[in-house]
Amino acid sequence: MDLGLTETQELLKNAAREFLENECSETLVREMEEDERGYSPALWQQMAEQGWQGLLIPEAYGGAGFDFMDLTILLEEMGRALVPGPFMPTVLGGAVPIIAAGTEAQKQQYLPKIASGESIFTLALTEPSARFDESGIETRAEVSGTSVTLTGTKLFIADAQVADFMVVAGRSAQGVTLAIVPTRQPGVHVTPLTTIASDKQCEVVLDGAQGELLGADGAGWEILRGVIRRYTVAECAYLVGLAQMDFEITVDYAKERVQFGRPIGSFQAIQHKCADMVTDVDGCRFITYKAAWALATDQPDAEAALAVHMAKAWTSEASRRVVAHGQQIHGGIGYTRDYKIQLFFRRQKRGELAFGDADYHREIVAQRIGL
Amino acid sequence: MDWGDSTEQAAFRAQVQQFIRERLPEHYRNSEGADSVEETAGWQADRKSDDPVVRAAAKDWADALAEHGWIAPAWPKQYGGAGLSYMEQFIFNAEMAQANAPAVGGMGVSMMGPTLIVHGTEEQRQEHLPRILSGEVAWAQGYSEPGSGSDLASLQTRAVRDGDEWVVNGQKIWTSGAHFADWLFALVRSDPDAPKHRGISFMMIDLKTPGLSLRPIIDMAGKHPFNETFFEDVRVPAKNMVGEENRGWYVGMTLLDFERSGVGLAIQYRRGLYDQLEEMKGKSQPFVRPDLGAVRLEFADRAIEAEILYNFALRIVSMNSRGIVPNYEASVNKMYGSELHQRVARTGTKAWGLYGQVWDPKSAYSPMGSTHVQDYVVSVPHTIFSGSNEIQRNVIATRGLGLPRG
Numbered sequence: 145m146d147l148g149l150t151e152t153q154e155l156l157k158n159a160a161r162e163f164l165e166n167e168c169s170e171t172l173v174r175e176m177e178e179d180e181r182g183y184s185p186a187l188w189q190q191m192a193e194q195g196w197q198g199l200l201i202p203e204a205y206g207g208a209g210f211d212f213m214d215l216t217i218l219l220e221e222m223g224r225a226l227v228p229g230p231f232m233p234t235v236l237g238g239a240v241p242i243i244a245a246g247t248e249a250q251k252q253q254y255l256p257k258i259a260s261g262e263s264i265f266t267l268a269l270t271e272p273s274a275r276f277d278e279s280g281i282e283t284r285a286e287v288s289g290t291s292v293t294l295t296g297t298k299l300f301i302a303d304a305q306v307a308d309f310m311v312v313a314g315r316s317a318q319g320v321t322l323a324i325v326p327t328r329q330p331g332v333h334v335t336p337l338t339t340i341a342s343d344k345q346c347e348v349v350l351d352g353a354q355g356e357l358l359g360a361d362g363a364g365w366e367i368l369r370g371v372i373r374r375y376t377v378a379e380c381a382y383l384v385g386l387a388q389m390d391f392e393i394t395v396d397y398a399k400e401r402v403q404f405g406r407p408i409g410s411f412q413a414i415q416h417k418c419a420d421m422v423t424d425v426d427g428c429r430f431i432t433y434k435a436a437w438a439l440a441t442d443q444p445d446a447e448a449a450l451a452v453h454m455a456k457a458w459t460s461e462a463s464r465r466v467v468a469h470g471q472q473i474h475g476g477i478g479y480t481r482d483y484k485i486q487l488f489f490r491r492q493k494r495g496e497l498a499f500g501d502a503d504y505h506r507e508i509v510a511q512r513i514g515l
Numbered sequence: 516m517d518w519g520d521s522t523e524q525a526a527f528r529a530q531v532q533q534f535i536r537e538r539l540p541e542h543y544r545n546s547e548g549a550d551s552v553e554e555t556a557g558w559q560a561d562r563k564s565d566d567p568v569v570r571a572a573a574k575d576w577a578d579a580l581a582e583h584g585w586i587a588p589a590w591p592k593q594y595g596g597a598g599l600s601y602m603e604q605f606i607f608n609a610e611m612a613q614a615n616a617p618a619v620g621g622m623g624v625s626m627m628g629p630t631l632i633v634h635g636t637e638e639q640r641q642e643h644l645p646r647i648l649s650g651e652v653a654w655a656q657g658y659s660e661p662g663s664g665s666d667l668a669s670l671q672t673r674a675v676r677d678g679d680e681w682v683v684n685g686q687k688i689w690t691s692g693a694h695f696a697d698w699l700f701a702l703v704r705s706d707p708d709a710p711k712h713r714g715i716s717f718m719m720i721d722l723k724t725p726g727l728s729l730r731p732i733i734d735m736a737g738k739h740p741f742n743e744t745f746f747e748d749v750r751v752p753a754k755n756m757v758g759e760e761n762r763g764w765y766v767g768m769t770l771l772d773f774e775r776s777g778v779g780l781a782i783q784y785r786r787g788l789y790d791q792l793e794e795m796k797g798k799s800q801p802f803v804r805p806d807l808g809a810v811r812l813e814f815a816d817r818a819i820e821a822e823i824l825y826n827f828a829l830r831i832v833s834m835n836s837r838g839i840v841p842n843y844e845a846s847v848n849k850m851y852g853s854e855l856h857q858r859v860a861r862t863g864t865k866a867w868g869l870y871g872q873v874w875d876p877k878s879a880y881s882p883m884g885s886t887h888v889q890d891y892v893v894s895v896p897h898t899i900f901s902g903s904n905e906i907q908r909n910v911i912a913t914r915g916l917g918l919p920r921g
């Protein structure tokens with residue numbers, strides 16, 4: 145037992161922080177809010193050179209062969225820097241299911257290109273029903289050999305506007321079935337939505353779109369279970385970094401802003417909010433890493449699942465408390481577009497909702513502890 | 516980060532589990548609402564109980580623990596402790612809490628002994644440490660006064676030197692367990708003219724000294740856990756001062772170098788929750804409120820929060836083990852743990868609806884021995900003592916985050 149980082153983890157964390165402080169400025173984050181693609185191809189390529197897209201990918205397929213704990217550490221740093229773009233969709237929505245269920249040929253075809261930054265992926269899971277469970281999958285999948293024809297509407301699909309491929313969950317006669325679908329084909333229609341975080345989530349209409357089977361026909365939900373757990377923890381990790389940075393900016397502000405002749409951080413009403421913020425941020429971090437550890441070390445299924453649901457239930461809510469305090473402590477300046485704290489506030493909501501908010505996961509925790 | 520036991524840790528855990536399985540006296544098994552490991556006054560009271568069964572259980576358990584040095588797991592071996600590492604203490608405390616086994620030795624083990632080990636003379640150690648370990652002498656803490664609570668350093672109880680003795684006059688309050696204890700460690704004002712932190716001395720006082728008297732204070736649960744302590748010309752031998760004259764504040768505030776992560780509480784709340792969920796489907800099912808749906812998500816929250824607290828505890832020991840001195844992290848534990856305690860009690864009572872108010876554990880209408888309603892009351896002072904939660908937040912903000920003092 146030990147809640148510290150190992151030396152390699154520490155190195156990874158420091159390297160990521162330094163890289164992102166230089167390469168992912170607030171200016172870039174703001175530019176990407178306006179950008180049609182929503183990401184910077186230059187930064188994307190640099191991240192690939194750091195080995196990030198391929199962090200989880202085995203060395204045999206051009207990756208670095210690190211584990212899920214390492215990815216969690218990296219994602220925390222990305223959340224801190226508010227890195228925009230399709231990193232999580234590509235790694236969690238593309239690489240993870242292909243590593244888990246791809247054929248040897250599929251792994252050889254796709255994984256090296258993910259690692260090199262050449263291919264962008266996304267996961268097309270949710271539909272207008274906005275459900276995260278198996279019954280939410282209604283998109284029709286017709287399987288014929290290894291090819292799949294898909295018809296239906298996918299909604300809230302991250303970065304589909306720039307994705308080269310989507311891992312689509314459809315429903316065949318055998319049940320939920322996954323397919324790798326190239327986005328640039330006549331049967332795929334992508335329309336970005338406007339969202340609170342100014343990110344790029346899309347409506348994806350599949351109209352006889354052609355794809356290739358990923359995993360066995362009907363085995364989709366089995367595969368997705370593991371994918372969703374990892375993606376959920378990844379979202380938590382991003383929120384941990386986001387909340388940590390919001391908290392740091394806020395404490396710095398409280399030390400500098402003077403009213404009534406003294407820094408506002410000397411008022412107990414402000415101090416106690418800051419104390420609650422650090423408690424919440426730390427709480428988020430450990431419960432998130434606990435879930436990451438459970439997945440990375442293959443803890444028993446029920447334990448790992450419970451850890452994941454607990455992590456997302458807590459982190460969704462606690463990170464929201466943090467950014468709300470962040471706004472309050474900043475006073476009027478925090479409400480302006482030009483001051484940075486609002487970037488965190490708006491993005492927190494996206495992370496809170498992704499793969500289910502606190503209410504969703506709390507309900508599952510209740511069921512799993514026998515209520 | 517690693518939540519799993521190493522091979523050695525797993526072996527030590529198994530050893531502790533086996534020991535508890537074999538040696539914990541019947542009286543302490545499955546006793547509903549038994550005092551927690553943290554509330555050490557429980558064992559202190561048991562050793563003087565009128566009931567011979569309880570007295571025998573307290574003694575047998577102390578004897579069993581003593582065989583391994585586990586009465587004082589943190590003390591160095593040379594003073595009769597087990598000299599456990601931080602992580603071993605963490606595991607030991609976790610397993611004790613899991614089994615609801617009482618810690619033995621009270622404040623003598625947790626506070627007086629470690630203070631003597633750091634600041635005492637060899638003569639003081641030889642005189643007092645063995646009697647703490649044998650259970651012969653129990654200790655109480657005399658810090659707070661009617662006018663000095665959070666602002667402890669303003670204390671007024673006066674000590675004046677007279678030859679080989681100090682003469683003490685004044686009053687302490689909230690002296691927990693003094694009526695079961697034999698000795699008191701106290702902070703007294705030895706120099707009224709010095710700045711407030713620099714005129715305080717630390718003394719060991721025999722509770723049977725003439726001029727010292729106790730008056731019970733009854734708490735809102737109707738129990739008698741603490742007292743007022745009065746001093747009228749109480750003569751204390753000069754050799755009973757610990758550390759230098761007027762340096763008592765620093766003796767009393769010593770960061771005692773042993774595991775204080777509070778893991779016992781995290782385990783206790785978690786165990787309590789899952790026990791209640793079992794009971795709600797079993798014996799106590801008739802008491803479950805008909806609209807349980809209204810509180811089921813609260814239970815999920817409490818279960819998650821117990822994990823948060825466990826992680827905070829594990830963080831402290833991880834830091835200790837790496838030679839890092841925890842700063843604001845310890846205050847986070849105290850604050851979060853005590854507030855969670857109150858929430859756990861609240862959620863617990865809510866599940867029982869109207870039955871959630873039945874106080875008498877023997878009543879035919881008492882769910883789970885009225886544990887929850889009693890805890891609802893007993894948890895109230897946990898956000899007040901050991902540094903109130905307002906003070907903890909002040910400390911986190913100023914010492915931890917570097918915000919300017921108000």
Ligand SMILES: Cc1cc2nc3c(=O)[nH]c(=O)nc-3n(C[C@H](O)[C@H](O)[C@H](O)COP(=O)(O)OP(=O)(O)OC[C@H]3O[C@@H](n4cnc5c(N)ncnc54)[C@H](O)[C@@H]3O)c2cc1C
Pocket residue numbers: 412655656657658659663664665666688689690691692741896899900901902903904905906909
């Ligand atoms: C059950 C119990 C057992 C105890 N056992 C012992 C014992 O064995 N020995 C012993 O010496 N003492 C003991 N105490 C005393 C305990 O340490 C004090 O109660 C505690 O220090 C608070 O002091 P107070 O009660 O005088 O409250 P006060 O200090 O008067 O506080 C009242 C309120 O004001 C707030 N407050 C005070 N100062 C500040 C500040 N600077 N900023 C913000 N808010 C502030 C507090 O947080 C609290 O909410 C015990 C207390 C209880 C309840």
